[in-house]
Amino acid sequence: MGRQVAIASAGFSEHASKRSDVNMAELVSEAVEDCLKNAPGVEFDDIDAFVNGNMPAFEGSNLPELWMTDWMGARNKPLLRVTTGGTTGGTVAIAGYYTVAAGLPKVDTVLAIAFEQQSQGDTSVGLGSVAYGEISVLNTMGIPYDQLSRLLSAGAAIGVAAYQATNYMRKTHITEEDLARVVVQNRRNAAKTWWTHLKMPDLTIEEVLDTPYISYPLRYGMVCPASDGACAMLFTTEEKAKGMCDIPVYVNGVASVANETAVLGYDGSGSGQIDPSDQLGAMKSSELAYYQAGISFPRKEIDYAEVYSPFPNQELMWVEKLGLFEETTAPKMYETGVTSLKGELPINCSGGVNATNAIGASAMERPAEAALQIMGKADNQVPKTVHTSIGHGWGGSLNLCTLMVMSDEPQRKWR
Amino acid sequence: MPGNWYLASYNYKFNISHNSHFLKKLKDKKVVGNQCSGCNRVFFPPRLVCGKCLVKPDQWVDLRETGKVATFAIVYLKDSETGEIQEKPTVLVHQDGSDTAIITQLNPEVDFKDTYVGMPVKIHWAENRTGGLMDIEYYDVLEDDAEDMNSTKD
Numbered sequence: 001m002g003r004q005v006a007i008a009s010a011g012f013s014e015h016a017s018k019r020s021d022v023n024m025a026e027l028v029s030e031a032v033e034d035c036l037k038n039a040p041g042v043e044f045d046d047i048d049a050f051v052n053g054n055m056p057a058f059e060g061s062n063l064p065e066l067w068m069t070d071w072m073g074a075r076n077k078p079l080l081r082v083t084t085g086g087t088t089g090g091t092v093a094i095a096g097y098y099t100v101a102a103g104l105p106k107v108d109t110v111l112a113i114a115f116e117q118q119s120q121g122d123t124s125v126g127l128g129s130v131a132y133g134e135i136s137v138l139n140t141m142g143i144p145y146d147q148l149s150r151l152l153s154a155g156a157a158i159g160v161a162a163y164q165a166t167n168y169m170r171k172t173h174i175t176e177e178d179l180a181r182v183v184v185q186n187r188r189n190a191a192k193t194w195w196t197h198l199k200m201p202d203l204t205i206e207e208v209l210d211t212p213y214i215s216y217p218l219r220y221g222m223v224c225p226a227s228d229g230a231c232a233m234l235f236t237t238e239e240k241a242k243g244m245c246d247i248p249v250y251v252n253g254v255a256s257v258a259n260e261t262a263v264l265g266y267d268g269s270g271s272g273q274i275d276p277s278d279q280l281g282a283m284k285s286s287e288l289a290y291y292q293a294g295i296s297f298p299r300k301e302i303d304y305a306e307v308y309s310p311f312p313n314q315e316l317m318w319v320e321k322l323g324l325f326e327e328t329t330a331p332k333m334y335e336t337g338v339t340s341l342k343g344e345l346p347i348n349c350s351g352g353v354n355a356t357n358a359i360g361a362s363a364m365e366r367p368a369e370a371a372l373q374i375m376g377k378a379d380n381q382v383p384k385t386v387h388t389s390i391g392h393g394w395g396g397s398l399n400l401c402t403l404m405v406m407s408d409e410p411q412r413k414w415r
Numbered sequence: 416m417p418g419n420w421y422l423a424s425y426n427y428k429f430n431i432s433h434n435s436h437f438l439k440k441l442k443d444k445k446v447v448g449n450q451c452s453g454c455n456r457v458f459f460p461p462r463l464v465c466g467k468c469l470v471k472p473d474q475w476v477d478l479r480e481t482g483k484v485a486t487f488a489i490v491y492l493k494d495s496e497t498g499e500i501q502e503k504p505t506v507l508v509h510q511d512g513s514d515t516a517i518i519t520q521l522n523p524e525v526d527f528k529d530t531y532v533g534m535p536v537k538i539h540w541a542e543n544r545t546g547g548l549m550d551i552e553y554y555d556v557l558e559d560d561a562e563d564m565n566s567t568k569d
Contacts, residue, residue: 137429141438141460142547162488163507170532216489216502216527260466263507263518267429268548269462270515271507274485 002101004410006241006248008042008109008234010368011035012195015229015356018119024059025068028052028115031230032072035111038377039234039244044073047234048106049099052113053082053092054360060121072113086395087256089114089231089364090308090402093391094254096235097404108237115230116360123226123359134261138268158223158311160263160276162215165313167277169217171328172316176217178331180208182312183222183354185340190351192380197227197356217313222354224310229358231365238410249371251404252411253292257285259399273399277313281401282321282394290323293405295388298323304346304373304382304389306366310353318392319347322403341382349373349380359395367391367404374408433463436475441550444540448513450474459513460548478512481557484534485509485516489527504530508554520553535559 011034013019013027022030036042050072052065065072065081072079080099084091096112135148165179184203191201211221234244241248259281260272273280286298295301305324309315316330324345325333333339339347348354350369353362370389372378387409393402433449437460440447448459453468457476465472487506494501504527507516521530522539536554544550 133427136427137431138548140429140431141434142545142549144549147549159488159490159505163486166488167486167532213489213491215491265515266462266464266466267431269458269460270513270517271485272456272466272515274509274514274516276486276507 003103004238005097005100005235005251006238007251007371007406008236008241008244008248009035009039010233010371011038012365013230014195015197015227015358017197017225017227019117019228020119024061024064024115024117024120025071027117027228028068028113028230029071031115031232032111032113035232035234041244042234047073047109047111049078049110050074050113051080051082051092051095051099051110053088054114054116055085055088055126056083057126058121058123058359059117084396084400086359087363087393087400087402088360089362090393091256093233093364093367093404094256094402096233097251097254100235100237108240110235111232112235112364113230113232114361114364116358117228118226118359119228134264141268158215158218161311161314162218163263163276164317165217165311167275168313168317171277172331174331176209177205179217179222179312180205181334182315183208185334186348186351186354189341189349189380190355193350194379196351197225218311222312224354224357227356227358229356229361231361231368233364233368245375247375247408249374249406249408250410252407253289253405254403255285255288256400256402257281257288277317279317279321279399281399282318285401285403286322289403289405293407294411295405299325302345302388302390303384303386304370306348306350306352306370307392308353308363308366308394309348310357312354315348315352315354322390322392341380346382349378349382363393363395363402366393367406371406374406430463433461437461438546442544442546446478446480446510446538447475448478450476456514457512458515459510460517476512478510480538482508482510482536482554484530484532484536486532487530502527508536519551522553522555525556
């Protein structure tokens with residue numbers, strides 16, 4: 001039936017747009033060191049297996065996990081690499097959970113590491129290589145490449161978000177000011193956390209609205225940065241976690257659900273989602289993970305949420321789709337301060353992906369930060385006691401959603 | 416160290432035989448989609464396999480030339496010669512009678528500020544049709560006579 005899994009520690013490297021002072025291996029090593037610093041009793045010998053991953057092709061080097069084993073401390077130990085594009089971090093965390101939950105002999109403690117050093121490579125080349133298989137079928141069907149590039153300049157990550165934004169804005173009748181308010185909250189929160197990238201303590205809504213459009217309705221000031229950084233999480237069994245840290249965080253539910261391809265569809269056959277802001281994958285994954293965790297009323301039972309929101313409209317969309325707020329009410333919650341640090345349901349107090357986006361690591365930083373909030377070790381700690389929190393990830397043209405539900409007490413109902 | 420991957424040198428092979436009927440009809444200014452007999456969804460452009468039912472859609476359905484804007488984004492492109500920034504809407508159009516949305520473009524004369532979700536559009540056929548997706552040159556905007564337009568158009 002699987003074991004109860006606990007998170008003993010989590011750590012980050014410092015994030016910046018160019019971490020040229022370190023190479024990829026040293027960046028990973030920074031996060032591992034910080035993770036072990038948070039759990040003083042743990043040595044490298046105590047770690048039995050490793051899971052890692054990053055977004056392939058974004059930093060332009062192949063199989064990085066093979067030549068950085070020593071920097072992770074993974075020499076002569078089982079090592080697994082998982083990549084699922086934008087959700088890599090979330091999937092790596094879930095793979096770490098699975099490895100412990102499986103209950104294999106001699107595998108009790110697993111270190112999960114997600115990293116990205118985007119400044120070393122060319123993100124658009126990486127994205128091109130990912131999307132090429134999808135777009136070249138359109139070329140076969142008679143669209144020349146120069147036309148394709150024009151069509152698809154709205155089809156990259158920002159394009160998908162812009163489509164979601166137009167539909168979401170139509171549904172909820174919000175203005176760009178509401179989007180900017182989310183950005184301001186995130187960037188101000190980021191200024192209070194040591195490892196984040198865009199620290200803007202004095203940002204105002206007017207400043208965000210003063211920047212040019214990248215793709216209507218998203219402006220330059222609303223878009224996530226491209227960061228270098230790494231994140232590490234230590235998964236272990238319930239018994240061992242008690243010896244490693246003061247407040248172990250128990251993982252009570254995980255889910256990763258993929259929806260239909262976003263814009264192009266299978267073989268260029270069009271999108272099955274007529275409404276891009278209707279995210280079935282997020283609803284299905286939350287349904288599953290909440291069921292596993294025994295959560296019936298997510299709005300009441302969840303105290304803290306970290307959602308994957310490179311763009312502000314996505315943050316509003318996810319908190320609704322994950323069942324934290326009623327449909328179309330999220331903008332109001334940001335306006336009234338329910339989601340702020342001292343509010344009833346604080347969201348993204350680390351600044352979220354909107355302030356720090358090291359793509360491979362981003363989706364893992366969400367459950368990592370949510371776990372630290374339960375432990376009480378987060379930099380921008382919410383004043384109220386956090387019992388249950390969630391970490392969400394989204395990515396890829398397949399609309400893959402990952403979700404991890406954590407709590408300060410183990411869940412034994414379904415075991 | 417600057418590097419480059421020559422993506423155009425990749426040689427992907429696709430089975431688009433299920434599209435040949437659809438592409439042939441496009442040449443004659445006809446729009447068809449294929450329908451899954453399991454879930455009755457209509458795919459435009461056609462799909463080889465229905466992802467929900469895992470069966471081959473085997474029925475051809477005639478569709479209208481009209482559709483609705485499912486969603487849109489506005490692209491800001493710099494003209495390489497003049498350096499002028501052009502604003503153009505890129506849209507996903509939900510063709511009437513189908514269950515999927517296709518990425519396409521609007522009439523270049525349409526002011527991007529007038530685009531909205533749910534805007535009725537109609538296919539503008541290309542002059543020289545070759546039996547490819549570019550036979551649908553772009554979508555023309557139709558008059559919207561919906562009564563709730565004023566209350567929902569933002």
